Amino acid sequence: MTVVAGYGPPSVEKMLGALPVVRDFLRRLGVASVVDRLCPVREDARLTHGQVIEVLIANRLTCPTAMVRVADWAAAWAVEEVFDVAADALNDDRIARALDALAGQAEAVVGSVGAAAVTAFALDLSQVHWDMTSISLYGAYPQVDPGYATPRHGHPKDRRPDLKQVQTGLGVLGDGGVPLVAKAYDGGAAEVSQVVGALRALQTVAGRREFLLVGDTKLVSYGNLTELAAAGTRFLAPAPKSVVPAAVLAALDVTTAAPVDYVAVRDREKFAHQRGFYRACEGLTTMRGPRKNNPPLILRTVYVWSSARAQAAVSARQLKLDKARDELDRLARTAGTRYHPDDTAVRARAEQVCRTRRVTALARYDIGLDPDSGKPTFTWAFDQTALDADAATDGWYALLTNLSADEADPAEVLRRYKGQEKVERRYSDYKGPLAVAPLFLRTNQRIDGLIHVICLALLVFTLIERAVRQAIAPAEKLPGLYAGRPARPTGRLILEALAPPAPGPHRRRPARLHPQTRTTPTAPARPPRHRPHLTPMTRKQDHRGRSAQQNPKCETRGYPPAGKSTCHPWAPCADQRRRADPTPSSPPGRRRCPRVRPGRGDRGSPAGTVRRNAGSDRGPPMTTPGAPAGNPRARARCPNLWRVRGGAAVVREPGVGRVAVVPSSPVGIVVPGAWGRRRGGRGRTYTIHSGPSVPARGRPAPAPAHRPWASRLPQAPPARRALLPTGPRPRASCFHRRQRRMIA
Known part of the structure; x- marks a missing residue:
């Protein structure tokens, strides 16, 4: 009987990471089926648009890569084994066609996936937080398609007005900060004009469920609040200064306001005397429309005073006053010199300092003429009355809402408004781990499609975070999650824990063990390198071949331990090389000492x-x-x-x-x-x-001597x-x- 041994295919090592977890969440959301239903392809296509979009979402959650590098990423990761998509099919042209198809049905895809998330994960829709952010673009984009988000100049959040931008709006749930609604907007679109459209999208996903819409000051306008009230939607937003002026806040008395039982998250681990505290009182605000025949809106107003906010206002005002004082004193010394020779130059500089340091309403200055030299003089001082009026508003802000007192007391109103930080954190994840910027795409249509792909990835990102937090409840921290220490699970830490070690020199090292209990690595250690010109020598010679008389550093009186070599330590002999490198396959000529x-x-x-x-x-x-x-x-x-x-x-x-x-x-x-x-x-x-x-x-x-510290x-x-x-x-x-x- 003859047995023939055959060899199978060569083994392949690929990185797995969080791909199985991402695939499970995408299957529960039905992303591929939704995209394929709304964006069909021909029957003989190698891949559907839904498969490509799923792979792009997985790429953003594991290792964000440019479009031209997605194929290389798929080849290095187990994409074919997990998503059944070949790496060679993910070229940049195929990805571009998928983004173009998604951009045309982006709102329908995001809405359908959001509705599926509500059903599959039992999300609570009672509270939604809305906000917008900007994404700067490095490109001219002279030709754009008006049907999609258009790159334009605007008011960027990153303070780069020289760059064009597009904007993104997110509707984030209070339950886990899950982004239920996402949309891309033009770079020059005003935030106050997009609230009604966001309300329509939220109503489509929520159906007949009632929810509270929480936003920032851009939510407050006569048209927006009228539309929200007509739709039966509750709202909560801080009042801008045009609605509640500073004089109203300055007239409030902190001592008459009632304490609020609320502790900020940042103060929960502090002592009681180190925590910030809040006080609140209620009132009414009348808001009139742009036309005379518009009926006025009477809104419930909750005035909140925060000790932390008051201290921050005092520090900020003192800082800007110090900077303005230094610059104005310098101007008083240089008035009439070659730097500011006439009163026009002095006045221009004074206006610039007051405008830059924001002390126009606080500083009073006078420009005169010296009768002896005929040169301009500059004198200035801060208005103490204006400083007192400005300090009277420290710590105060107003919240406008249509919630009744029976539905929410002042403490509950403040608590619900403090949940607005969820949308800010999602924008941090949106621009951080998911790497929405920079965007290098040829058309604004593909920019629109890629933004919605990243928003879908953010949805999966937050659902993973929410699932882990629910699994460890009532505990809030997971042991060993961050640098071996307990930490509150976030999407970023969870995906980093699931990520494989980086290849090459950046591979993560195992935990250090005791030298006697350290496990032996499977791969042999790199053999010591020996210089080819060195040959075994006796212990009477050094590494240059000199004798002991020529080189006093050469040890000749030493003893060789039993069974050890007698060569000089600087030139190992062949026996030592064989003991150090038992593998005969390594050529000795390429090793150095x-x-x-x-x-x-x-x-x-x-x-x-x-x-x-x-x-x-x-x-x-x-x-x-x-x-x-x-x-x-x-x-x-x-x-x-x-x-x-x-x-x-x-x-x-x-x-x-x-x-x-x-x-x-x-x-x-x-x-x-x-x-x-x-x-x-x-x-x-x-x-x-x-x-x-x-x-x-x-x-x-x-x-050995006794050493207590040993x-x-x-x-x-x-x-x-x-x-x-x-x-x-x-x-x-x-x-x-x-x-x-x-x-x-």
């Missing part, structure tokens, strides 16, 4: 790494156990490490002499200790925790006890600054 450089080490050598060196300017070259001696330039970096012979390290201890430490394994630790002062600095002693101590030249190894060092098992550092006890401040390095 490992040298431990000053302050650094050779990670590829079996001796490991010595990173921190300090001490005196005397002593032999620095060496490490189990490897050739170090670079001569590293001399006097480690005063107590004398030399290495084969696998034995000769250590010099103060008051003891030289003691040989024979490592029983290639694993060891070099721990810095105290060894006196040299040249005004504190010396370092490197003790090798690698094996039992043996006598050097017949001298018995003394027992328990803080990494200890080996008792059977393999190593030499402990000797000498005076170091200062605690110096001890904690020392670095412990492992030799692998």
Whole structure:
């Protein structure tokens, strides 16, 4: 009977990461089916638009990549195994066609997926937060399609008015901050004009469910509030200064306002006296329309005073007054000089300072003429009455709502408004982990499509975060989530925990273990590199072939341990090379002698790494156990490490002499200790925790002295006890600054 052994296909290693999790959420939302239903393709197409959109969403959640790099990402990740999409089919042309198709049905796709999310995940629609943000574009875009979001100049959030922009609006639920509605807008669109359209989209998704719409000051206008009231939608927004002027806020008295039982999230872990507190009182505000025949709106107003807001206002005002004072004093000194020769230049500079520092209503100045020299003079002062009026409004702001007192008291109104930070956090995720900017696309149609793809990715992002938080409830933090410490699970931390280690030199290192319990890596360590011109020499010669008489640094009186080589440490012999590199496949001509450089080490050598060196300017070259001696330039970096012979390290201890430490394994630790002062600095002693101590030249190894602080060092098992550092006890401040390095 003959058995023929056959070989299968070669193994392929791909990164998986969070792809299975993303696929599960996309299947529950039915993204591919919704896109394929609204954006059909021909029957002989290799991929449908829904498959491409799903892959793009997965790309944004795992490793955001440019369109031309999506195919490379799909080849490196297990996209074909998870989504059944070949990497070679995801070229930039195919992705562009999918974005063009999605842009035409973006609102319908987002609305259908949002409705599916409400049903599949039982989302609470009682409270929705609305806001808009801008995305700057690096391009001229002279020809645009008016049917899609048009890049235009506007008021960017990133303070780049020189760039064109597009805008995005999000309707985020109070339940987990899930973005239910998303839409792209023109770069010059006014936020106040987009509220009614957002209301229509929210009503389409919510159906007959009633909800509270929370927004910022852009939500407040006569037309918007009238439309919201007519639709039966409750609203809550801060009042702009045009509706509730500063004089109304200045007339309020903090002592008469009732305390509010509310603690901010940032103050929950603080002591009671360190927390900010709130006070509130109620009133009515009458809002009139742009025309005389428009009926007035009478709105419930909740006036809120915050101690943190008041302190911030005081600090900000003091800062701007100090800056304005410095510049105005400088102008008073330079008036009439070559910098400001006439009154026109002085007045222009004064107006510029007041406008820049925002003290136009607080500063009073006078420009005169010196009768003796005929040059202009400048005098100024702050108006104390205006300063007092400005300080009277510190900490106050007004909230407008149509909620009745029975539905929500002032504390509940404040609590619901404080949920507005959810939409701000979603914009942080939108521009951070999902990398919506920068956008480099040819047409605004594809920009519109890609923005909606990223909004769908943000929906999956928040649903993953919400699911994990519900799974660990009632706990709020997940152990070991952030740098080994408990942390509140966010979408970013969850996806980072699921992400595979980065390939190449950025691969995450495993946790450091004790040297005696560290697991042996599967791949062999890189063999030490030997210089091809070095040949085995006797111990009577140095690395240059000189004898002991020509080079006094060459050790001729040393002893070779039993079974060890007799060659000089700087030139390993063939026996040492074979022990260091047992694999015969490595060509010896391409290996060089490992040298431990000053302050650094050779990670590829079996001796490991010595990173921190300090001490005196005397002593032999620095060496490490189990490897050739170090670079001569590293001399006097480690005063107590004398030399290495084969696998034995000769250590010099103060008051003891030289003691040989024979490592029983290639694993060891070099721990810095105290060894006196040299040249005004504190010396370092490197003790090798690698094996039992043996006598050097017949001298018995003394027992290590008792050191109470030695328990803080990494200890080996008792059977393999190593030499402990000797000498005076170091200062605690110096001890904690020392670095412990492992030799692998």
